Amino acid sequence: MFFKSFTDENLAQNAYLIGCQRTGESIIIDAPREFDHILRAAEKEGLRVTAAADTHIHADYVSGARQLAVQHGVKLYLSDEGDENWKYTYTDGIAVEFVTEGSKFSIGNIDFEVWHTPGHTPESISFLLTDRGGGATDPMGIFTGDFVFVGDVGRPDLLEKAAGIGGTADSGARDMYKSVQRFKELPDHLVVWPGHGAGSACGKSLGAVPISTVGYEKKFNWALQITDEETFITELLKDQPEAPVYFAEMKKQNKVGPAILRDEKVRVLTSSEELAKMAAEDGVFVLDTRPATIADKGLLKGSINIPFNKSFANWAGWLVRYDEKLVVIAEENEQEDVQKALQSIGFDAIIAFADPALLKGLETESYDTLSVQNFVEEMKDEDAFVIDVRNDGEWNDGHLEEAHHNFLGKLRTTELPEDKTLLVHCQSGARSAIASSVLKARGFNNVKHMAGGYSAYTATYSKK
Template identity: 80%
Template sequence: MYFKSFTDSNLAQNAYLIGCQRTGEAVVIDAPREFDHILQAAKDEGLRVTAATDTHIHADYVSGARQLAVQHGVKLYLSDEGDENWKYSYTDGIDVELLKEGSTFSIGNIDFKVWHTPGHTPESVSFLLTDRGSGATSPMGIFTGDFVFVGDVGRPDLLEKAAGISGTADSGARDMYRSIQRFKELPDHLVVWPGHGAGSACGKSLGSVPISTVGYEKNFNWAFQIDDEEKFVEELLKDQPEAPAYFAEMKRLNRVGPTILQGEKVDTLTSASELEALASEEHVLVLDTRPAAVAGTDLMTGSINIPFNKSFANWAGWLVRYDEKLVVIVENSNQDALRKALQSIGFDNILAFADPSLLEGVGKEKYDTLSVEAFLEEMKDEDTFVLDVRNDEEWNRGHLDSAHHKFLGKLRTTELPEDKKLLVHCQSGVRSAIASSVLKARGFQTVKQMSGGYNAYTATRS
């Protein structure tokens, strides 16, 4: 058997390529939208990808399953669990087998048995792998998707918080409790291959180790230590991170079927006048992806700055709207990676790229960055309004007495006083820089952020 995992560090998402070396067939589990590197890895091993499967309808990225089926003719194995709201509806015209609890399918001499493991979502399934090619008669491991992570389990509140389906958080938590009781019956030696690692918003305390075992999770995963259902439900739903705004759209896209990418090219602008002309069009957002230290004093009027790093996809998902067309300020060398990152969460509407050099000929805005001492001094002015843009958990651990909690992800639509000078901070200064660009794009005249954020503030008080 051939086995290789692939991790998208921007989304902390794991995909798996499993191949039977005797027959040359292979399957991709939880494929990302951009999968050419996975197909190349298969080809390098003398394998051909003949199948693909998803553990559930993903909420945090666009699945590549439909693209693989349409573009490469692979057979899909998809869950048929859950109610009518969680059925795949893009299966016409493609080779697909729908899976229920107890279903099995094989890729060459490798067998996969389906477990229905609801909790994160109603249709979630896990796959027990048995390698008959090596003579095995029992499973060696389980692909758990967003059911069991290293040190955590999938959050059950996304349908309610992101998709607006009332009451599903509690029922999902109870489903998760029952799924865990069943998981405990598995042999300790089984390898656990999860769908995500640390950095994903699909759980609250995911580990960064890429794999685990059933026995290890039984002993050390917090969710396996609570034997009372009511206590488990309370603990699972407590302190879950904010559900990113784009998750509802991802659920919809992956259920109805994402657009098939055709290799379309994105134009690169060649002049400041072109950039300004596009930026003036209706429903166009200029997205500046330069480092905040550069962009903060050099913002194109109306643009927002989300630096292109590992957090880019998350904050783009929060702050960019799906009805907006994008003009992206990005170095030429990063254009392809940037396009892939946006398309991985369904932003296909990229009008053009613009090299940062074009900003020399456009209208500019800036915000100020203050030391902790200068920030605190500014707070004494009655005309200031202090924004803390951290998440709920950080705010609850401690905050400035005069601060107003305004989470970054909702800042483009948050109601704010128009006659105040805005003072912004986060935990370390990274998110407050993004927030400051959003506030400048909204037209606020005076915006100042705290260098080093709340960490720097607490350091001065110790």
């Protein structure tokens, strides 16, 4: 058996390639939208990708399953669990086998058994793998998707918080409790291959280690220690991170079928005049991907700066709207990767790229970066309005008495005073820089943020 995992660090998302070397067949579990690197890895090993399987209708990224089926003719194995709201509707004309609890299928001499493991979502399934070609008669591991992570389990509240489906958080938590009890009956030696690692918003305390075992999770995963159902439900629903607003759109796209990507090149602007003209068009959103330390003194008027790093896709999902046409400011050597990151969460309407050099001569604006001491001094001004853009957990752990809590992800629509100096901070300074660009794009004139954030503040003033 051939086995290789692939992690998209922007989304903390894991995909798996499993191949039978005797027959040359292979399958991708939870394929990302950009999967060419996985196909190359299979080809290098003399394998053909003949199948793909999703553990559930994903909410945090666009699945590559439909693209694989349409573009490469692979057969799909998709869940048929859940009610009519949780059925895939894009499968006409492609090879698909709908699976439920107890279903079995094989890729060459590798067997897969389906477990229905609801909780994160009603249709969620897991796959037990048995390497029959290697002489095994019992499973060696389980692909858990967003059911069991290293150190955590999938959150059940996304449908309610992101998609607005009332009452599903409690019912999902009860389903998760039952699924966890069943998981605890598995043999300790089974390997656990989760769908995500640390950095994903699909749980609250995911570990950074990429794999685990059933036995290890039984011993150390907090969710597997609780034996009382009501206590489990309370703890599972408590302190979950904010549910990104784009998750509802991802659920929709992965249910009805993501658009098929074509090999079409995005237009690259060649002049400042082109950039200014396009930026002024109705429905156009200008996204600046430069580092904040460069962008802060030269933002194109109306643009928002989300630096291209591991957090880029997450904040783009929060702050960009799906009905907007995107003009993206990015260095030439990063444009392809930026496009893939945006497409991974369904932002396909990229109409142009612009090199940062084209900003020269155009109307730009800036915000100020203050030291901790200067930030504290400016808070004393009666015209100051202090904004803390951190998440709920960080705010609850401690905050400035003068601060107003306005989470970054919702800052494009938050009501704020127009006649104040806006003093913005986060934990380290990275999110407050994004927030400052959002506020400038909204037309607030006097915006300043604190270098080093609340961490620098506490480090400075705890010593005094």
